[in-house]
Amino acid sequence: xxxxxxxxxxxxxxxxxxxxxxxxxxxxxxxxxxxxxxxxxxxxxxxxxxxxxxxxxxxxxxxxxxxxxxxxxxxxxxxxxxxxxxxxxxxxxxxxxxxxxxxxxxxxxxxxxxxxxxxxxxxxxxxxxxxxxxxxxxxxxxxxxxxxxxxxxxxxxxxxxxxxxxxxxxxxxxxxxxxxxxxxxxxxxxxxxxxxxxxxxxxxxxxxxxxxxxxxxxxxxxxxxxx
Amino acid sequence: xxxxxxxxxxxxxxxxxxxxxxxxxxxxxxxxxxxxxxxxxxxxxxxxxxxxxxxxxxxxxxxxxxxxxxxxxxxxxxxxxxxxxxxxxxxxxxxxxxxxxxxxxxxxxxxxxxxxxxxxxxxxxxxxxxxxxxxxxxxxxxxxxxxxxxxxxxxxxxxxxxxxxxxxxxxxxxxxxxxxxxxxxxxxxxxxxxxxxxxxxxxxxxxxxxxxxxxxxxxxxxxxxxx
DNA sequence: GGCATTTAATTAACTGGTTATTTAATTATC
DNA sequence: GATAATTAAATAACCAGTTAATTAAATGCC
Numbered sequence: 001x002x003x004x005x006x007x008x009x010x011x012x013x014x015x016x017x018x019x020x021x022x023x024x025x026x027x028x029x030x031x032x033x034x035x036x037x038x039x040x041x042x043x044x045x046x047x048x049x050x051x052x053x054x055x056x057x058x059x060x061x062x063x064x065x066x067x068x069x070x071x072x073x074x075x076x077x078x079x080x081x082x083x084x085x086x087x088x089x090x091x092x093x094x095x096x097x098x099x100x101x102x103x104x105x106x107x108x109x110x111x112x113x114x115x116x117x118x119x120x121x122x123x124x125x126x127x128x129x130x131x132x133x134x135x136x137x138x139x140x141x142x143x144x145x146x147x148x149x150x151x152x153x154x155x156x157x158x159x160x161x162x163x164x165x166x167x168x169x170x171x172x173x174x175x176x177x178x179x180x181x182x183x184x185x186x187x188x189x190x191x192x193x194x195x196x197x198x199x200x201x202x203x204x205x206x207x208x209x210x211x212x213x214x215x216x217x218x219x220x221x222x223x224x225x226x227x
Numbered sequence: 228x229x230x231x232x233x234x235x236x237x238x239x240x241x242x243x244x245x246x247x248x249x250x251x252x253x254x255x256x257x258x259x260x261x262x263x264x265x266x267x268x269x270x271x272x273x274x275x276x277x278x279x280x281x282x283x284x285x286x287x288x289x290x291x292x293x294x295x296x297x298x299x300x301x302x303x304x305x306x307x308x309x310x311x312x313x314x315x316x317x318x319x320x321x322x323x324x325x326x327x328x329x330x331x332x333x334x335x336x337x338x339x340x341x342x343x344x345x346x347x348x349x350x351x352x353x354x355x356x357x358x359x360x361x362x363x364x365x366x367x368x369x370x371x372x373x374x375x376x377x378x379x380x381x382x383x384x385x386x387x388x389x390x391x392x393x394x395x396x397x398x399x400x401x402x403x404x405x406x407x408x409x410x411x412x413x414x415x416x417x418x419x420x421x422x423x424x425x426x427x428x429x430x431x432x433x434x435x436x437x438x439x440x441x442x443x444x445x446x447x448x449x450x451x452x453x454x
Numbered sequence: 455g456g457c458a459t460t461t462a463a464t465t466a467a468c469t470g471g472t473t474a475t476t477t478a479a480t481t482a483t484c
Numbered sequence: 485g486a487t488a489a490t491t492a493a494a495t496a497a498c499c500a501g502t503t504a505a506t507t508a509a510a511t512g513c514c
Contacts, residue, residue: 032349033349033350034264034350035262035264035265035346036265037261037262037264037265038262038263038264038265115349118345118349118409118410119262119346119349120412121409121410121411121412121413122259122342122345122346122409122410122412123260123261123412133412134416137413137416137417138416141413141416141417142416142417145417162441164434164437164438165430165433165434165437167418168407168430168431168434168435168438169434169438171406171407171410171414171431172403172406172434172435172438174406175402175403175405175406175407175410176399176402176403176406178402178406179398179399179401179402179403179405179406180395180398180402182345182348182349183345183348183349183398183402184348185348185349185350185360186348186364186368187398189361189364189365189368189369190364190368190369190372191394203392203395204395204398206392207391207392207395207396207399208395208399210391210392211391211395211396211399211442212442214389214441214442214443215438215439215441215442216441219446
């Protein structure tokens with residue numbers, strides 16, 4: 001048996017990349033449910049199926065692990081969404097729609113993400129915010145926000161969009177995309193069935209697009225949209 | 228000196244109701260910033276200006292204190308919003324607008340609230356949700372949601388509202404109202420100045436109303452709205 | 455191509471500080 | 485003097501981070 005899946009006990013066996021990734025994934029889940037303070041390193045290690053000391057071997061400490069988790073989520077989002085926002089071949093209306101779909105689909109691909117992000121958004125309002133968080137926001141959040149504001153202005157200029165306040169409108173758009181996912185337990189309680197089922201997600205996706213289109217597009221632009 | 232503000236050292240002095248309220252207020256703040264796990268009982272006691280043991284005297288334990296905080300926030304919201312939603316003298320369009328204003332203003336009156344609620348919404352998605360939370364949601368969240376859905380249906384029937392999906396639309400509305408407040412640190416980073424200043428809040432309020440009106444009202448109903 | 459040596463990956467068990475919770479005494483008020 | 489409110493100090497869980505040992509692969513050397 002040459003390479004293949006070897007499952008030894010300890011020492012310098014199987015790909016360390018996989019171990020690292022497993023830890024990160026477990027951390028992502030745990031942090032998203034319980035927050036940094038609530039997450040237990042023991043539990044993260046257990047879920048990742050590794051010894052706790054490895055968390056400290058790969059990521060300096062709990063906060064480092066948290067920073068890595070944040071970074072992963074944000075960089076993934078930024079990469080995908082930016083690819084859309086930087087296109088020059090789309091008129092504002094199309095670009096907005098594609099953006100919404102892309103953002104929505106990214107979140108839907110791992111509903112753990114928006115909770116992690118939201119937690120960070122809420123941490124320390126009014127107080128100083130964690131260095132890890134501001135770095136991530138600076139690197140990934142800001143460019144995104146700026147591009148979206150630019151898109152708003154372009155759409156207004158072209159007559160595709162109503163004369164809205166660009167800044168607040170961006171906030172409302174993101175809120176609409178995200179809110180369903182960060183309040184799933186409430187959804188679950190309110191309406192029977194699993195809010196994370198593919199059918200429900202598809203329904204939500206359509207509703208989000210409809211809501212945002214109606215809110216932003218001018219009647220003229222809207223007519224040229226769905227039919 | 229009979230009653231008045233006496234500030235003795237210990238024993239059975241001043242109104243216990245005030246002590247209780249002070250603890251609850253401090254807890255509210257602390258929980259909203261740090262979450263249940265992150266909040267420190269020492270800090271809560273310090274902020275309330277009382278001995279830590281009093282937390283346990285009035286509220287059994289940390290979780291009990293948390294439940295009480297949740298209850299207070301939710302019951303306040305429900306009381307105000309329900310008063311609007313149960314009115315029979317308003318057509319759907321007016322009722323929707325008044326609801327949005329009322330919900331927004333309640334939150335704006337204490338930006339600590341939505342963070343507390345959001346934290347709870349995110350806790351344990353997929354897992355079993357805390358008994359305290361489901362009790363509160365059952366008692367206060369559900370009636371609210373149901374009334375809002377009813378309002379949607381009435382508005383669609385009357386021709387005030389577009390033919391939207393009532394359930395998802397309610398979610399989008401709440402998301403739009405709430406999102407600004409639960410992502411204030413992000414707002415702060417993105418745009419200079421204090422996002423919680425009265426002027427900014429007023430701007431946000433106008434933007435929320437505009438966004439929701441455009442998203443939901445039919446062109447005819449919208450014309451009869453702002454002018 | 456076999457042996458010694460280094461290096462990377464992993465673990466079980468421990469430590470030390472933090473923090474929720476209790477206890478028992480103390481003070482006021484009726 | 486009983487009862488309710490309050491405190492200082494003790495206790496007991498808990499949990500992030502460490503340590504020192506162990507294993508496996510990689511590297512060099514003859």
